[in-house]
Amino acid sequence: MADDLAALQAETEAALAAAGDLRALDAVRVGVLGKSGALTGLLKGLGAVPAEERKERGAALNRLKGTLEAAIEARRVVLDEAALTARLAAERIDVSLPPRPFAPTGPEAGAIHPIARTIEELTALFGAMGFSVAEGPDIEGDWYNFGALNIPDHHPARQDHDTFYLPAGPDGRRPVLRTHTSPVQIRTMLSQEPPIRVIVPGRTYRADHDATHSPMFHQVEGLLIDRGITLGHLKGCLIDFLRAFFGISTLPVRFRSSYFPFTEPSMEVDIGWNRKTGELGAGGDWLEILGSGMVQPKVLANCGIDPREFQGFAFGMGIERITMLKHGIPDLRPFYESDVRWLRHYGTSPLSPATLHEGV
Numbered sequence: 001m002a003d004d005l006a007a008l009q010a011e012t013e014a015a016l017a018a019a020g021d022l023r024a025l026d027a028v029r030v031g032v033l034g035k036s037g038a039l040t041g042l043l044k045g046l047g048a049v050p051a052e053e054r055k056e057r058g059a060a061l062n063r064l065k066g067t068l069e070a071a072i073e074a075r076r077v078v079l080d081e082a083a084l085t086a087r088l089a090a091e092r093i094d095v096s097l098p099p100r101p102f103a104p105t106g107p108e109a110g111a112i113h114p115i116a117r118t119i120e121e122l123t124a125l126f127g128a129m130g131f132s133v134a135e136g137p138d139i140e141g142d143w144y145n146f147g148a149l150n151i152p153d154h155h156p157a158r159q160d161h162d163t164f165y166l167p168a169g170p171d172g173r174r175p176v177l178r179t180h181t182s183p184v185q186i187r188t189m190l191s192q193e194p195p196i197r198v199i200v201p202g203r204t205y206r207a208d209h210d211a212t213h214s215p216m217f218h219q220v221e222g223l224l225i226d227r228g229i230t231l232g233h234l235k236g237c238l239i240d241f242l243r244a245f246f247g248i249s250t251l252p253v254r255f256r257s258s259y260f261p262f263t264e265p266s267m268e269v270d271i272g273w274n275r276k277t278g279e280l281g282a283g284g285d286w287l288e289i290l291g292s293g294m295v296q297p298k299v300l301a302n303c304g305i306d307p308r309e310f311q312g313f314a315f316g317m318g319i320e321r322i323t324m325l326k327h328g329i330p331d332l333r334p335f336y337e338s339d340v341r342w343l344r345h346y347g348t349s350p351l352s353p354a355t356l357h358e359g360v
């Protein structure tokens, strides 16, 4: 290769290596291959080269052009990549970052209400057992709240002094503020095919008001429907749940036969405690915690599920009640009074949500 061409190649390659971004790269390209670039000039000057050297010189110039074009392209790929990496780094958002330093901490951060906290814990514990969370409306149809659950017209729960009724709808039936979360069993079975595993935390309403009853309170319902489900599954699930929730691995749990229209057999579940000291897990006394049972075949049939193929269990409990027991909260009323001193005392940090690995 002629010396001038070798020099141009070396010079261009050095300039390419030094080009730190796409703009610098383009300047190099224009300087060599542009309209008045160095190589373009040499190609234009080919006419002045003596005829016997022209062919060889022309071929050499074209080879060099190809070489330099390829080198520019190679450098472009490298710089493109670097530009993308830099952009990705600059635009990166770390969603796992801890809260911003200016977010308030201490009392200024506020606190999670104990009811909300218990719902988080229930979701974490039952979530680990494969349950998802279902919801339903607070204003509920008579059929969902009572009829489909096998609660007959004359049942005491249907009396005006127990239940908040709204004016009658077109069907002549009066909607109710749901008296329990059980109607969401019906809604879930009507909208999902078995197998089903849901818990239903939510607000419920009864015409009751004293130191231990509030007209609005919270329940959590549980429903599991599958093939071959037995009382053994119900017992295992609830014993595991109660021991994990109260954090007492030896918590005594007793199943006592009972009656609910929507389960057969039905059982009330008690935990061991000391009536005098209020201590859970010791003392030889029993405290009723929740209602449960195997879903009544009529309830399954009301939802179009064949009871010969599918069985299941259900349970329901009061969220305030288990929260009061777990944290030693003596009175129900402050739950709804928004007294910041109480909320700070019994609330939990919004920065440490309930997770199983941290313990609930």
Ligand code: DAH
Pocket: 179, 180, 181, 182, 221, 222, 260, 262, 263, 290, 291, 292, 293, 314, 315, 316, 317
């Ligand atoms: N719905 C009942 C109540 O409010 C609680 C209950 C008992 C729910 C037994 C259930 C169950 O799912 O199986 O008193």
